[in-house]
Amino acid sequence: MQNRVWLRCEIFPGMFSTEFAVQIKTVDGKVLSFFLPKESVRELGTELGQIEVDLIDRGTDFGFVLLPQRSFEGPNAAKVPEAVLSAA
DSSP: OOEEEEEEEEEEEOSSTTEEEEEEEOTTSOEEEEEEEGGGEEEEETTEEEEEEEEEEEOSSEEEEEOSSOOTTSOSEEEEEGGGEEEO
16 A cells, blocks of 8 residues: 655745755654755645655554655654545
8 A cells, every 4th residue: 555645744944945844743742854845845824734745554543654755853754643644
């Protein structure tokens, strides 16, 4: 199972005008962060956006996703709440 889905995230200005700093929260409350080009982020409002990710597996209340970039904290995949995912 591998589908493209949108992952809701927090977004902030990046180090450069062409990028966003992206933060996501995992099901266990950890915050993962990384930079992405602005064209890879769908802005939803102030500090809220979506990024397209690969859904690798799904449980009843979570999705296991492959991130488009390795996070500063290390992983390039994350178990996120089902509520922050939507069809791409």
